[in-house]
Amino acid sequence: MKPVRKPRLLAANAVAVAFAVVIAFPLYWMVLAAFKPEDELLSTDPRPWTTAPTLDGFRRVLTVDGLGGYFVNSLIVAGAVVVLSLFMSFLAAVALTRFRFRGRAVLLVMLLVAQMVPVEALTIPLFFLMRQVGSVAPVFGLNHLGSLVLVHLAFSLPLAIWMLRGFVAAVPTELEEAATLDGASRSRFVWQVLFPLVAPGLVATSVLAFIHAWNDFLFARTFIISATENQTLPMAILVFFSPQGNDWGAIMAGSTLMTIPVLIFFVLVQRRLVSGLSGAVKQ
Amino acid sequence: MPLLYLIPAGVLLVCMMGYPLYQLVQLSLYEYGQAQASGGAPLEFLGAGNYLALLSDSRFWTILLQTCLFAALCVLGSLVLGIGLAVLATKIGRIPRMLLFLAAIGAWATPAVAGSTVWLFLFDQDFGLVNELLTGSGMSAAEGFSWTYDKYVAFGFVAAEVIWCSFPFVLVTTYAGLTGIPGEVVEAAALDGASVWRTTRSVLLPMLRPVLLIATIQSIIWDFKVFTQIYVMTNGGGVAGQNLVLNVYAYQEAFAASNYGLGSAIGVVMTALLLVITLGYLRAQRGSEVTV
Numbered sequence: 001m002k003p004v005r006k007p008r009l010l011a012a013n014a015v016a017v018a019f020a021v022v023i024a025f026p027l028y029w030m031v032l033a034a035f036k037p038e039d040e041l042l043s044t045d046p047r048p049w050t051t052a053p054t055l056d057g058f059r060r061v062l063t064v065d066g067l068g069g070y071f072v073n074s075l076i077v078a079g080a081v082v083v084l085s086l087f088m089s090f091l092a093a094v095a096l097t098r099f100r101f102r103g104r105a106v107l108l109v110m111l112l113v114a115q116m117v118p119v120e121a122l123t124i125p126l127f128f129l130m131r132q133v134g135s136v137a138p139v140f141g142l143n144h145l146g147s148l149v150l151v152h153l154a155f156s157l158p159l160a161i162w163m164l165r166g167f168v169a170a171v172p173t174e175l176e177e178a179a180t181l182d183g184a185s186r187s188r189f190v191w192q193v194l195f196p197l198v199a200p201g202l203v204a205t206s207v208l209a210f211i212h213a214w215n216d217f218l219f220a221r222t223f224i225i226s227a228t229e230n231q232t233l234p235m236a237i238l239v240f241f242s243p244q245g246n247d248w249g250a251i252m253a254g255s256t257l258m259t260i261p262v263l264i265f266f267v268l269v270q271r272r273l274v275s276g277l278s279g280a281v282k283q
Numbered sequence: 284m285p286l287l288y289l290i291p292a293g294v295l296l297v298c299m300m301g302y303p304l305y306q307l308v309q310l311s312l313y314e315y316g317q318a319q320a321s322g323g324a325p326l327e328f329l330g331a332g333n334y335l336a337l338l339s340d341s342r343f344w345t346i347l348l349q350t351c352l353f354a355a356l357c358v359l360g361s362l363v364l365g366i367g368l369a370v371l372a373t374k375i376g377r378i379p380r381m382l383l384f385l386a387a388i389g390a391w392a393t394p395a396v397a398g399s400t401v402w403l404f405l406f407d408q409d410f411g412l413v414n415e416l417l418t419g420s421g422m423s424a425a426e427g428f429s430w431t432y433d434k435y436v437a438f439g440f441v442a443a444e445v446i447w448c449s450f451p452f453v454l455v456t457t458y459a460g461l462t463g464i465p466g467e468v469v470e471a472a473a474l475d476g477a478s479v480w481r482t483t484r485s486v487l488l489p490m491l492r493p494v495l496l497i498a499t500i501q502s503i504i505w506d507f508k509v510f511t512q513i514y515v516m517t518n519g520g521g522v523a524g525q526n527l528v529l530n531v532y533a534y535q536e537a538f539a540a541s542n543y544g545l546g547s548a549i550g551v552v553m554t555a556l557l558l559v560i561t562l563g564y565l566r567a568q569r570g571s572e573v574t575v
Contacts, residue, residue, distance in 0.1 A: 095288035121550035125306035154299030
Protein backbone atom coordinates (compact mmCIF):
# COMPACT_ATOMS: atom_id res chain seq x y z
CA MET A 1 0.00 0.00 0.00
CA LYS A 2 1.03 3.61 -0.55
CA PRO A 3 2.67 5.35 2.39
CA VAL A 4 0.13 7.66 4.03
CA ARG A 5 1.12 11.17 5.03
CA LYS A 6 1.35 11.91 8.74
CA PRO A 7 -1.77 14.06 9.43
CA ARG A 8 -3.93 11.61 7.49
CA LEU A 9 -2.50 8.69 9.43
CA LEU A 10 -3.25 10.48 12.70
CA ALA A 11 -6.81 11.21 11.62
CA ALA A 12 -7.34 7.61 10.52
CA ASN A 13 -5.96 6.35 13.82
CA ALA A 14 -8.27 8.65 15.75
CA VAL A 15 -11.31 7.50 13.77
CA ALA A 16 -10.40 3.86 14.34
CA VAL A 17 -9.96 4.33 18.08
CA ALA A 18 -13.25 6.21 18.27
CA PHE A 19 -14.99 3.30 16.53
CA ALA A 20 -13.29 0.83 18.87
CA VAL A 21 -14.56 2.76 21.89
CA VAL A 22 -18.13 2.89 20.60
CA ILE A 23 -18.12 -0.81 19.65
CA ALA A 24 -16.71 -1.92 22.99
CA PHE A 25 -18.90 0.43 25.00
CA PRO A 26 -21.94 -1.86 25.46
CA LEU A 27 -19.63 -4.53 26.91
CA TYR A 28 -18.03 -2.00 29.25
CA TRP A 29 -21.47 -0.80 30.30
CA MET A 30 -22.61 -4.37 31.00
CA VAL A 31 -19.64 -5.20 33.23
CA LEU A 32 -19.86 -1.80 34.93
CA ALA A 33 -23.56 -2.26 35.70
CA ALA A 34 -22.85 -5.70 37.11
CA PHE A 35 -20.52 -4.08 39.69
CA LYS A 36 -22.65 -1.02 40.43
CA PRO A 37 -24.58 -0.80 43.69
CA GLU A 38 -28.36 -0.89 43.45
CA ASP A 39 -28.99 2.84 44.11
CA GLU A 40 -26.60 3.92 41.34
CA LEU A 41 -28.37 1.62 38.87
CA LEU A 42 -31.76 3.09 39.67
CA SER A 43 -30.54 6.67 39.52
CA THR A 44 -31.91 8.62 36.59
CA ASP A 45 -28.46 10.15 36.16
CA PRO A 46 -26.30 7.19 35.08
CA ARG A 47 -22.54 7.80 35.37
CA PRO A 48 -19.94 6.00 33.26
CA TRP A 49 -18.01 4.90 36.36
CA THR A 50 -18.75 3.77 39.88
CA THR A 51 -17.23 4.90 43.15
CA ALA A 52 -18.47 1.92 45.15
CA PRO A 53 -17.98 -1.28 43.16
CA THR A 54 -19.79 -4.20 44.72
CA LEU A 55 -20.20 -7.92 44.13
CA ASP A 56 -23.78 -7.74 45.37
CA GLY A 57 -25.24 -8.31 41.92
CA PHE A 58 -23.23 -11.47 41.42
CA ARG A 59 -23.87 -12.67 44.96
CA ARG A 60 -27.58 -12.14 44.53
CA VAL A 61 -27.92 -13.96 41.20
CA LEU A 62 -25.65 -16.81 42.26
CA THR A 63 -26.99 -17.55 45.73
CA VAL A 64 -30.56 -16.26 45.88
CA ASP A 65 -31.66 -17.00 42.33
CA GLY A 66 -29.46 -20.05 41.80
CA LEU A 67 -27.89 -18.79 38.60
CA GLY A 68 -24.87 -20.92 39.50
CA GLY A 69 -26.91 -24.03 38.82
CA TYR A 70 -27.98 -22.73 35.41
CA PHE A 71 -24.37 -21.84 34.67
CA VAL A 72 -23.43 -25.46 35.40
CA ASN A 73 -26.31 -26.69 33.20
CA SER A 74 -25.06 -24.53 30.33
CA LEU A 75 -21.55 -25.88 30.88
CA ILE A 76 -22.77 -29.50 30.89
CA VAL A 77 -24.67 -29.06 27.61
CA ALA A 78 -21.88 -27.16 25.86
CA GLY A 79 -19.19 -29.49 27.23
CA ALA A 80 -21.00 -32.65 26.15
CA VAL A 81 -21.62 -31.19 22.70
CA VAL A 82 -17.95 -30.26 22.29
CA VAL A 83 -16.55 -33.67 23.30
CA LEU A 84 -19.03 -35.74 21.28
CA SER A 85 -18.90 -33.46 18.25
CA LEU A 86 -15.10 -33.66 18.28
CA PHE A 87 -15.04 -37.44 17.94
CA MET A 88 -17.94 -37.75 15.55
CA SER A 89 -16.80 -35.01 13.20
CA PHE A 90 -13.20 -36.22 13.25
CA LEU A 91 -14.21 -39.75 12.26
CA ALA A 92 -16.53 -38.49 9.54
CA ALA A 93 -13.88 -36.09 8.23
CA VAL A 94 -11.35 -38.94 8.02
CA ALA A 95 -13.83 -41.10 6.14
CA LEU A 96 -14.61 -38.29 3.70
CA THR A 97 -10.97 -37.35 3.01
CA ARG A 98 -8.96 -40.55 3.28
CA PHE A 99 -11.30 -42.91 1.48
CA ARG A 100 -12.66 -42.93 -2.04
CA PHE A 101 -16.07 -44.52 -2.21
CA ARG A 102 -19.26 -44.23 -4.17
CA GLY A 103 -21.58 -41.46 -3.06
CA ARG A 104 -18.78 -39.44 -1.51
CA ALA A 105 -19.45 -36.39 -3.68
CA VAL A 106 -23.16 -36.56 -2.88
CA LEU A 107 -22.39 -36.67 0.84
CA LEU A 108 -20.16 -33.62 0.54
CA VAL A 109 -22.86 -31.61 -1.22
CA MET A 110 -25.37 -32.71 1.42
CA LEU A 111 -23.00 -31.48 4.12
CA LEU A 112 -22.89 -28.09 2.47
CA VAL A 113 -26.66 -27.93 2.15
CA ALA A 114 -27.08 -29.09 5.76
CA GLN A 115 -25.13 -26.03 6.87
CA MET A 116 -27.70 -23.82 5.21
CA VAL A 117 -30.79 -25.46 6.71
CA PRO A 118 -32.42 -22.96 9.05
CA VAL A 119 -32.42 -25.12 12.15
CA GLU A 120 -34.84 -22.70 13.77
CA ALA A 121 -37.50 -23.96 11.39
CA LEU A 122 -37.03 -27.47 12.78
CA THR A 123 -38.11 -26.45 16.28
CA ILE A 124 -41.65 -27.77 15.81
CA PRO A 125 -40.85 -31.29 14.52
CA LEU A 126 -37.93 -31.59 16.95
CA PHE A 127 -40.25 -30.71 19.82
CA PHE A 128 -42.48 -33.67 18.94
CA LEU A 129 -39.49 -35.91 18.26
CA MET A 130 -38.05 -35.12 21.68
CA ARG A 131 -41.42 -35.81 23.25
CA GLN A 132 -41.35 -39.28 21.70
CA VAL A 133 -37.71 -39.85 22.64
CA GLY A 134 -38.56 -38.85 26.19
CA SER A 135 -41.12 -41.61 26.52
CA VAL A 136 -38.38 -44.16 25.76
CA ALA A 137 -35.29 -42.50 27.29
CA PRO A 138 -36.33 -39.68 29.63
CA VAL A 139 -32.79 -38.23 29.86
CA PHE A 140 -32.93 -37.25 26.19
CA GLY A 141 -36.54 -36.09 26.27
CA LEU A 142 -38.22 -32.75 26.85
CA ASN A 143 -37.33 -30.96 30.08
CA HIS A 144 -33.93 -32.68 30.20
CA LEU A 145 -30.51 -31.41 29.24
CA GLY A 146 -29.99 -34.47 27.02
CA SER A 147 -32.46 -33.11 24.46
CA LEU A 148 -30.40 -29.94 24.11
CA VAL A 149 -27.18 -31.94 23.77
CA LEU A 150 -28.68 -34.05 20.96
CA VAL A 151 -29.92 -31.14 18.84
CA HIS A 152 -26.83 -28.95 19.26
CA LEU A 153 -24.56 -31.90 18.59
CA ALA A 154 -26.40 -32.59 15.34
CA PHE A 155 -26.40 -28.93 14.31
CA SER A 156 -22.68 -28.51 15.01
CA LEU A 157 -21.65 -31.53 12.94
CA PRO A 158 -21.99 -30.27 9.33
CA LEU A 159 -19.70 -27.26 9.84
CA ALA A 160 -17.31 -29.22 12.09
CA ILE A 161 -16.90 -32.01 9.53
CA TRP A 162 -16.51 -29.48 6.74
CA MET A 163 -13.79 -27.59 8.59
CA LEU A 164 -11.92 -30.69 9.75
CA ARG A 165 -11.80 -32.04 6.19
CA GLY A 166 -9.34 -29.34 5.28
CA PHE A 167 -7.10 -30.14 8.24
CA VAL A 168 -7.17 -33.90 7.64
CA ALA A 169 -6.45 -33.41 3.93
CA ALA A 170 -3.40 -31.30 4.80
CA VAL A 171 -1.69 -34.30 6.44
CA PRO A 172 0.45 -35.92 3.70
CA THR A 173 -0.55 -39.42 2.63
CA GLU A 174 3.14 -40.48 2.79
CA LEU A 175 2.78 -40.36 6.55
CA GLU A 176 0.06 -42.97 6.42
CA GLU A 177 2.13 -45.13 4.10
CA ALA A 178 5.09 -44.88 6.45
CA ALA A 179 2.93 -45.80 9.42
CA THR A 180 1.51 -48.78 7.55
CA LEU A 181 5.04 -49.91 6.62
CA ASP A 182 5.98 -49.68 10.27
CA GLY A 183 3.17 -52.08 10.98
CA ALA A 184 0.62 -49.69 12.47
CA SER A 185 -2.99 -50.64 11.96
CA ARG A 186 -5.37 -48.20 10.33
CA SER A 187 -7.20 -47.27 13.53
CA ARG A 188 -3.89 -46.90 15.33
CA PHE A 189 -2.73 -44.47 12.63
CA VAL A 190 -5.99 -42.52 12.80
CA TRP A 191 -5.96 -42.09 16.57
CA GLN A 192 -2.25 -41.85 17.37
CA VAL A 193 -0.91 -39.99 14.35
CA LEU A 194 -3.74 -38.20 12.59
CA PHE A 195 -5.71 -37.09 15.65
CA PRO A 196 -2.85 -35.13 17.30
CA LEU A 197 -1.83 -33.68 13.93
CA VAL A 198 -5.20 -32.05 13.32
CA ALA A 199 -5.37 -30.62 16.85
CA PRO A 200 -5.52 -26.98 15.66
CA GLY A 201 -8.55 -27.81 13.56
CA LEU A 202 -10.14 -29.61 16.46
CA VAL A 203 -9.70 -26.52 18.64
CA ALA A 204 -11.41 -24.26 16.10
CA THR A 205 -14.31 -26.64 15.53
CA SER A 206 -14.87 -27.29 19.21
CA VAL A 207 -14.96 -23.58 19.96
CA LEU A 208 -17.65 -23.08 17.33
CA ALA A 209 -19.64 -26.00 18.72
CA PHE A 210 -19.25 -24.67 22.25
CA ILE A 211 -20.46 -21.21 21.30
CA HIS A 212 -23.49 -22.52 19.44
CA ALA A 213 -24.59 -24.67 22.35
CA TRP A 214 -23.73 -22.04 24.97
CA ASN A 215 -25.59 -19.20 23.24
CA ASP A 216 -28.71 -21.14 22.33
CA PHE A 217 -31.92 -19.52 23.44
CA LEU A 218 -34.58 -20.93 21.12
CA PHE A 219 -34.23 -24.64 21.89
CA ALA A 220 -33.72 -24.11 25.60
CA ARG A 221 -36.89 -22.06 25.59
CA THR A 222 -38.82 -24.70 23.61
CA PHE A 223 -37.62 -27.94 25.19
CA ILE A 224 -37.29 -27.05 28.86
CA ILE A 225 -40.91 -26.28 29.60
CA SER A 226 -41.63 -27.04 33.24
CA ALA A 227 -38.38 -28.36 34.73
CA THR A 228 -36.92 -25.01 35.78
CA GLU A 229 -34.00 -26.75 37.50
CA ASN A 230 -32.83 -27.86 34.03
CA GLN A 231 -32.94 -24.35 32.57
CA THR A 232 -29.80 -22.97 30.93
CA LEU A 233 -28.36 -19.47 31.42
CA PRO A 234 -30.05 -17.52 28.58
CA MET A 235 -33.53 -18.39 29.80
CA ALA A 236 -32.62 -17.88 33.44
CA ILE A 237 -31.49 -14.30 32.80
CA LEU A 238 -34.86 -13.36 31.32
CA VAL A 239 -36.54 -14.15 34.66
CA PHE A 240 -35.29 -10.80 35.96
CA PHE A 241 -37.37 -8.86 33.44
CA SER A 242 -40.72 -7.99 34.95
CA PRO A 243 -43.52 -5.52 34.30
CA GLN A 244 -42.95 -4.15 37.82
CA GLY A 245 -39.45 -3.05 36.85
CA ASN A 246 -36.44 -4.91 35.52
CA ASP A 247 -33.71 -5.95 37.96
CA TRP A 248 -30.92 -4.47 35.83
CA GLY A 249 -28.17 -5.30 38.32
CA ALA A 250 -29.06 -9.00 38.21
CA ILE A 251 -29.58 -8.99 34.43
CA MET A 252 -26.20 -7.40 33.81
CA ALA A 253 -24.43 -9.68 36.32
CA GLY A 254 -26.00 -12.71 34.64
CA SER A 255 -25.14 -11.43 31.17
CA THR A 256 -21.55 -10.82 32.26
CA LEU A 257 -21.29 -14.36 33.64
CA MET A 258 -22.66 -15.64 30.35
CA THR A 259 -20.34 -13.60 28.17
CA ILE A 260 -17.02 -14.20 29.94
CA PRO A 261 -16.43 -17.86 28.95
CA VAL A 262 -17.18 -17.10 25.30
CA LEU A 263 -15.00 -14.01 25.34
CA ILE A 264 -12.05 -15.95 26.75
CA PHE A 265 -12.48 -18.66 24.12
CA PHE A 266 -12.72 -16.16 21.31
CA VAL A 267 -9.63 -14.22 22.27
CA LEU A 268 -7.64 -17.43 22.77
CA VAL A 269 -8.44 -18.94 19.42
CA GLN A 270 -9.48 -16.06 17.19
CA ARG A 271 -6.58 -16.50 14.80
CA ARG A 272 -7.21 -20.22 14.35
CA LEU A 273 -10.91 -19.57 14.11
CA VAL A 274 -10.51 -17.16 11.24
CA SER A 275 -8.06 -19.35 9.33
CA GLY A 276 -10.25 -22.38 10.01
CA LEU A 277 -13.32 -20.55 8.78
CA SER A 278 -11.72 -19.22 5.64
CA GLY A 279 -10.18 -22.65 5.00
CA ALA A 280 -13.62 -24.16 5.31
CA VAL A 281 -15.16 -21.71 2.89
CA LYS A 282 -12.44 -21.91 0.30
CA GLN A 283 -12.81 -25.63 -0.38
CA MET B 284 -14.26 -49.10 6.89
CA PRO B 285 -15.34 -45.60 5.79
CA LEU B 286 -18.88 -46.63 6.59
CA LEU B 287 -17.93 -47.40 10.17
CA TYR B 288 -16.42 -43.95 10.57
CA LEU B 289 -19.45 -42.25 9.08
CA ILE B 290 -22.05 -44.06 11.16
CA PRO B 291 -22.05 -41.94 14.37
CA ALA B 292 -22.32 -38.59 12.62
CA GLY B 293 -24.54 -39.97 9.88
CA VAL B 294 -27.09 -41.53 12.21
CA LEU B 295 -27.36 -38.39 14.29
CA LEU B 296 -27.73 -36.12 11.24
CA VAL B 297 -30.40 -38.32 9.72
CA CYS B 298 -32.36 -38.48 13.00
CA MET B 299 -31.96 -34.87 14.09
CA MET B 300 -31.98 -33.05 10.75
CA GLY B 301 -33.18 -35.29 7.93
CA TYR B 302 -36.16 -36.78 9.71
CA PRO B 303 -37.31 -33.46 11.27
CA LEU B 304 -37.12 -31.80 7.83
CA TYR B 305 -39.41 -34.51 6.47
CA GLN B 306 -41.65 -34.15 9.53
CA LEU B 307 -41.80 -30.38 9.06
CA VAL B 308 -43.26 -30.82 5.59
CA GLN B 309 -45.62 -33.53 6.85
CA LEU B 310 -46.91 -31.42 9.73
CA SER B 311 -47.51 -28.48 7.44
CA LEU B 312 -50.04 -30.57 5.49
CA TYR B 313 -52.23 -31.31 8.50
CA GLU B 314 -54.56 -29.55 10.86
CA TYR B 315 -52.43 -29.97 13.96
CA GLY B 316 -53.51 -28.10 17.06
CA GLN B 317 -53.60 -28.62 20.81
CA ALA B 318 -56.14 -31.46 20.52
CA GLN B 319 -54.01 -33.39 18.02
CA ALA B 320 -50.79 -32.74 19.94
CA SER B 321 -52.22 -34.26 23.08
CA GLY B 322 -53.68 -37.17 21.13
CA GLY B 323 -57.28 -36.16 21.84
CA ALA B 324 -58.37 -35.72 18.25
CA PRO B 325 -57.54 -37.52 15.00
CA LEU B 326 -55.26 -35.89 12.45
CA GLU B 327 -57.00 -34.09 9.67
CA PHE B 328 -55.27 -33.95 6.31
CA LEU B 329 -55.51 -30.49 4.81
CA GLY B 330 -53.17 -30.81 1.84
CA ALA B 331 -52.23 -27.29 0.86
CA GLY B 332 -54.78 -25.88 3.30
CA ASN B 333 -52.26 -24.31 5.68
CA TYR B 334 -50.39 -22.74 2.77
CA LEU B 335 -53.57 -21.36 1.23
CA ALA B 336 -54.51 -19.92 4.61
CA LEU B 337 -51.10 -18.25 4.81
CA LEU B 338 -51.15 -16.88 1.27
CA SER B 339 -54.59 -15.36 1.73
CA ASP B 340 -53.64 -13.81 5.07
CA SER B 341 -52.49 -10.21 4.68
CA ARG B 342 -50.67 -10.53 8.03
CA PHE B 343 -48.38 -13.19 6.56
CA TRP B 344 -47.45 -10.94 3.63
CA THR B 345 -46.77 -8.04 5.98
CA ILE B 346 -44.49 -10.23 8.10
CA LEU B 347 -42.75 -11.68 5.04
CA LEU B 348 -42.11 -8.17 3.73
CA GLN B 349 -40.82 -6.85 7.05
CA THR B 350 -38.61 -9.93 7.48
CA CYS B 351 -36.99 -9.18 4.13
CA LEU B 352 -36.64 -5.45 4.84
CA PHE B 353 -35.27 -6.07 8.32
CA ALA B 354 -32.76 -8.60 6.98
CA ALA B 355 -31.80 -6.21 4.17
CA LEU B 356 -31.21 -3.41 6.67
CA CYS B 357 -29.05 -5.66 8.86
CA VAL B 358 -27.06 -7.03 5.90
CA LEU B 359 -26.49 -3.59 4.41
CA GLY B 360 -25.45 -2.15 7.78
CA SER B 361 -23.06 -5.03 8.52
CA LEU B 362 -21.49 -4.80 5.06
CA VAL B 363 -21.03 -1.03 5.07
CA LEU B 364 -19.62 -0.99 8.59
CA GLY B 365 -17.54 -4.16 8.15
CA ILE B 366 -16.03 -3.26 4.78
CA GLY B 367 -15.54 0.38 5.72
CA LEU B 368 -13.66 -0.51 8.89
CA ALA B 369 -11.66 -3.21 7.07
CA VAL B 370 -10.42 -0.60 4.57
CA LEU B 371 -9.69 1.77 7.44
CA ALA B 372 -7.81 -1.00 9.27
CA THR B 373 -5.34 -1.31 6.37
CA LYS B 374 -4.41 2.38 6.71
CA ILE B 375 -3.79 2.70 10.45
CA GLY B 376 -1.09 1.91 12.99
CA ARG B 377 -0.68 -1.39 14.76
CA ILE B 378 -2.10 -0.39 18.12
CA PRO B 379 -5.28 1.34 16.89
CA ARG B 380 -5.85 -1.68 14.65
CA MET B 381 -5.46 -4.06 17.57
CA LEU B 382 -7.93 -2.01 19.63
CA LEU B 383 -10.41 -2.01 16.77
CA PHE B 384 -10.17 -5.78 16.32
CA LEU B 385 -10.39 -6.48 20.05
CA ALA B 386 -13.56 -4.41 20.28
CA ALA B 387 -15.05 -6.11 17.22
CA ILE B 388 -14.22 -9.57 18.55
CA GLY B 389 -15.82 -8.65 21.86
CA ALA B 390 -19.04 -7.68 20.09
CA TRP B 391 -18.88 -10.82 17.94
CA ALA B 392 -18.39 -13.10 20.94
CA THR B 393 -21.20 -11.64 23.03
CA PRO B 394 -24.04 -14.18 23.28
CA ALA B 395 -27.22 -12.98 21.59
CA VAL B 396 -29.16 -12.90 24.84
CA ALA B 397 -26.47 -10.93 26.68
CA GLY B 398 -26.12 -8.51 23.76
CA SER B 399 -29.87 -7.97 23.66
CA THR B 400 -30.13 -7.32 27.39
CA VAL B 401 -27.29 -4.81 27.49
CA TRP B 402 -28.69 -2.89 24.51
CA LEU B 403 -32.08 -2.86 26.24
CA PHE B 404 -30.39 -1.45 29.31
CA LEU B 405 -28.48 1.22 27.37
CA PHE B 406 -31.71 2.32 25.68
CA ASP B 407 -33.97 1.84 28.70
CA GLN B 408 -36.88 4.28 28.92
CA ASP B 409 -36.04 5.54 32.41
CA PHE B 410 -32.58 4.34 33.45
CA GLY B 411 -30.87 4.15 30.07
CA LEU B 412 -27.72 6.08 29.29
CA VAL B 413 -28.79 7.00 25.76
CA ASN B 414 -31.99 8.78 26.74
CA GLU B 415 -30.07 10.51 29.53
CA LEU B 416 -27.41 11.78 27.12
CA LEU B 417 -30.00 12.90 24.57
CA THR B 418 -32.01 14.77 27.18
CA GLY B 419 -28.83 16.26 28.57
CA SER B 420 -27.88 17.61 25.15
CA GLY B 421 -31.18 19.44 24.84
CA MET B 422 -33.47 16.89 23.24
CA SER B 423 -36.29 17.02 25.76
CA ALA B 424 -38.37 14.64 23.63
CA ALA B 425 -35.94 11.89 24.59
CA GLU B 426 -37.03 11.92 28.22
CA GLY B 427 -38.90 8.68 28.89
CA PHE B 428 -38.76 7.79 25.17
CA SER B 429 -39.48 4.13 24.52
CA TRP B 430 -37.32 2.57 21.83
CA THR B 431 -39.58 -0.46 21.48
CA TYR B 432 -43.03 1.14 21.26
CA ASP B 433 -43.11 2.41 17.68
CA LYS B 434 -42.85 -0.34 15.07
CA TYR B 435 -40.15 1.25 12.91
CA VAL B 436 -38.12 2.61 15.80
CA ALA B 437 -38.18 -0.85 17.38
CA PHE B 438 -37.05 -2.53 14.15
CA GLY B 439 -34.24 0.00 13.78
CA PHE B 440 -33.20 -0.51 17.40
CA VAL B 441 -33.05 -4.31 17.05
CA ALA B 442 -31.27 -3.98 13.69
CA ALA B 443 -28.60 -1.82 15.33
CA GLU B 444 -27.91 -4.56 17.87
CA VAL B 445 -27.84 -7.23 15.15
CA ILE B 446 -25.41 -5.14 13.08
CA TRP B 447 -23.27 -4.62 16.17
CA CYS B 448 -22.72 -8.33 16.63
CA SER B 449 -22.63 -9.41 12.97
CA PHE B 450 -20.42 -6.78 11.29
CA PRO B 451 -17.22 -8.19 12.92
CA PHE B 452 -17.43 -11.29 10.72
CA VAL B 453 -17.49 -9.05 7.63
CA LEU B 454 -14.64 -6.95 9.03
CA VAL B 455 -12.41 -9.94 9.76
CA THR B 456 -12.99 -11.73 6.45
CA THR B 457 -12.70 -8.57 4.35
CA TYR B 458 -9.56 -7.50 6.17
CA ALA B 459 -8.04 -10.93 5.55
CA GLY B 460 -8.97 -10.57 1.87
CA LEU B 461 -7.51 -7.06 1.61
CA THR B 462 -4.19 -7.99 3.21
CA GLY B 463 -4.02 -11.02 0.93
CA ILE B 464 -3.77 -8.79 -2.13
CA PRO B 465 -0.08 -8.21 -2.91
CA GLY B 466 0.98 -4.56 -2.75
CA GLU B 467 2.72 -4.90 -6.13
CA VAL B 468 -0.62 -5.29 -7.86
CA VAL B 469 -1.82 -1.93 -6.60
CA GLU B 470 1.56 -0.31 -7.33
CA ALA B 471 1.55 -1.67 -10.86
CA ALA B 472 -1.90 -0.22 -11.44
CA ALA B 473 -0.76 3.14 -10.08
CA LEU B 474 2.34 3.07 -12.34
CA ASP B 475 0.08 2.43 -15.31
CA GLY B 476 -1.67 5.66 -14.42
CA ALA B 477 -4.86 4.23 -12.94
CA SER B 478 -6.75 6.52 -10.54
CA VAL B 479 -7.60 5.34 -7.02
CA TRP B 480 -11.21 4.85 -8.08
CA ARG B 481 -10.17 2.90 -11.18
CA THR B 482 -7.79 0.73 -9.12
CA THR B 483 -10.53 -0.03 -6.62
CA ARG B 484 -13.09 -0.87 -9.27
CA SER B 485 -10.98 -2.80 -11.75
CA VAL B 486 -8.30 -4.40 -9.54
CA LEU B 487 -9.28 -4.59 -5.87
CA LEU B 488 -12.99 -5.40 -6.20
CA PRO B 489 -12.55 -8.32 -8.62
CA MET B 490 -9.84 -9.78 -6.39
CA LEU B 491 -12.01 -9.35 -3.31
CA ARG B 492 -15.09 -10.76 -4.98
CA PRO B 493 -14.97 -14.28 -3.48
CA VAL B 494 -14.46 -12.91 0.04
CA LEU B 495 -17.21 -10.31 -0.30
CA LEU B 496 -19.53 -12.96 -1.69
CA ILE B 497 -19.02 -15.19 1.33
CA ALA B 498 -19.49 -12.29 3.74
CA THR B 499 -22.67 -11.18 2.00
CA ILE B 500 -24.28 -14.59 1.76
CA GLN B 501 -23.38 -15.50 5.35
CA SER B 502 -24.89 -12.21 6.52
CA ILE B 503 -28.06 -12.81 4.53
CA ILE B 504 -28.43 -16.30 5.98
CA TRP B 505 -27.87 -15.09 9.54
CA ASP B 506 -29.96 -11.95 9.41
CA PHE B 507 -32.87 -13.61 7.68
CA LYS B 508 -33.38 -15.94 10.63
CA VAL B 509 -32.74 -13.63 13.57
CA PHE B 510 -34.75 -14.98 16.47
CA THR B 511 -33.23 -14.19 19.86
CA GLN B 512 -32.82 -10.46 19.39
CA ILE B 513 -36.37 -9.90 18.14
CA TYR B 514 -37.79 -12.20 20.79
CA VAL B 515 -35.88 -10.71 23.72
CA MET B 516 -35.72 -7.05 22.72
CA THR B 517 -39.34 -6.64 21.58
CA ASN B 518 -40.65 -9.09 24.17
CA GLY B 519 -41.85 -11.80 21.82
CA GLY B 520 -42.55 -9.77 18.68
CA GLY B 521 -43.48 -6.26 19.77
CA VAL B 522 -46.71 -4.50 20.65
CA ALA B 523 -49.55 -6.62 19.16
CA GLY B 524 -46.97 -8.59 17.15
CA GLN B 525 -45.92 -5.57 15.09
CA ASN B 526 -42.24 -6.61 15.10
CA LEU B 527 -42.67 -10.24 14.10
CA VAL B 528 -40.29 -11.81 11.59
CA LEU B 529 -40.98 -15.21 9.97
CA ASN B 530 -38.95 -17.14 12.52
CA VAL B 531 -40.64 -15.65 15.57
CA TYR B 532 -44.01 -15.79 13.80
CA ALA B 533 -43.66 -19.55 13.24
CA TYR B 534 -42.62 -20.02 16.85
CA GLN B 535 -45.54 -18.01 18.21
CA GLU B 536 -48.07 -19.73 15.93
CA ALA B 537 -46.84 -23.14 17.06
CA PHE B 538 -46.00 -22.77 20.72
CA ALA B 539 -48.13 -19.83 21.83
CA ALA B 540 -51.22 -20.42 19.68
CA SER B 541 -50.80 -24.22 19.35
CA ASN B 542 -51.17 -24.06 15.56
CA TYR B 543 -48.37 -26.52 14.92
CA GLY B 544 -49.51 -27.21 11.35
CA LEU B 545 -49.57 -23.55 10.36
CA GLY B 546 -46.30 -22.90 12.18
CA SER B 547 -44.68 -25.72 10.19
CA ALA B 548 -45.98 -24.24 6.94
CA ILE B 549 -44.24 -20.97 7.82
CA GLY B 550 -41.10 -22.97 8.57
CA VAL B 551 -41.28 -24.63 5.16
CA VAL B 552 -41.66 -21.25 3.43
CA MET B 553 -38.62 -19.96 5.33
CA THR B 554 -36.54 -23.02 4.50
CA ALA B 555 -37.48 -22.76 0.83
CA LEU B 556 -36.52 -19.08 0.72
CA LEU B 557 -33.16 -19.79 2.31
CA LEU B 558 -32.59 -22.71 -0.03
CA VAL B 559 -33.05 -20.39 -3.00
CA ILE B 560 -30.40 -18.10 -1.50
CA THR B 561 -28.14 -21.11 -0.87
CA LEU B 562 -28.40 -22.27 -4.47
CA GLY B 563 -27.61 -18.75 -5.61
CA TYR B 564 -24.56 -18.89 -3.34
CA LEU B 565 -23.32 -22.21 -4.71
CA ARG B 566 -23.78 -20.97 -8.26
CA ALA B 567 -22.05 -17.68 -7.61
CA GLN B 568 -19.18 -19.50 -5.88
CA ARG B 569 -18.73 -21.83 -8.82
CA GLY B 570 -18.81 -18.76 -11.07
CA SER B 571 -16.06 -17.07 -9.09
CA GLU B 572 -13.86 -20.16 -9.28
CA VAL B 573 -14.08 -20.17 -13.04
CA THR B 574 -13.11 -16.52 -13.36
CA VAL B 575 -10.15 -16.70 -10.94
